[in-house]
Amino acid sequence: MKLATRRAMLAGGGVVAAGTLAAVALLRKPDGPAIHMLVPGVASGVPTVKVGTIEKLVRTEPPAIPAAAGFQDGDGTARTLGDYAGRGLVVNLWATWCVPCVVEMPELQELARKVAGAGVLVLPLSSDRGGAEVVRRFYAANRIDGLPVLLDPRGDAARAWGARGLPTTLVIDRQGRERGRVEGAIDWASPATIAALTRLVG
Secondary structure (H helix, E strand, O other): OOHHHHHHHHHHOOOOOOOOOOOOEEEEOOOOOEEEEOOOOEEOOEEOOOOEOHHHOEEEEEEEOOOOOOEEEOOOOEEOHHHHOOOEEEEEEEOOOOHHHHHHHHHHHHHHHHHHHHOEEEEEEEOOOOOHHHHHHHHHHOOOOOOOOEEOOOOHHHHHOOOOOEOEEEEEOOOOOEEEEEEOOEOOOOHHHHHHHHHHHO
């Protein structure tokens, strides 16, 4: 299936937000408190998400070790970024109910496949309160089979790392330092993005 078609299908299955050209939409997370969702553009009745480029990445200067934070894998095992020491990391904070998160998921999967041989991992941390089963169902329904199930259901990691909304993606180098972050959805699988990430992670 062509990527553009999959984007449309995935977006269509997400949350529909009212309003137009909202830079940041305030939505209510299912069974939880209100949370800011970064939506470059939403039209009434039909979600319209503009997927950006790697130019949206904001460099972290100077590079800094992210605050200590825990999350879980799909089996409930506690994890930290330290478990992936020596790897370049693309840490994506997302949720199945977040429209731009859903739209960029195919690109993140493709990115994971393209950079695996270079020792770079894509770690998508879901804030869905329904846990691993919700993420697994989403993956199965949308043919996402190249990404791990990782969970941040209480948003502990997102808060520790200063995320202002979803999606937020941190780029971590092989020394464990944050080199930059992206707010909102971008085309993660483009050659320009892969080249930039390769330079950043070292």
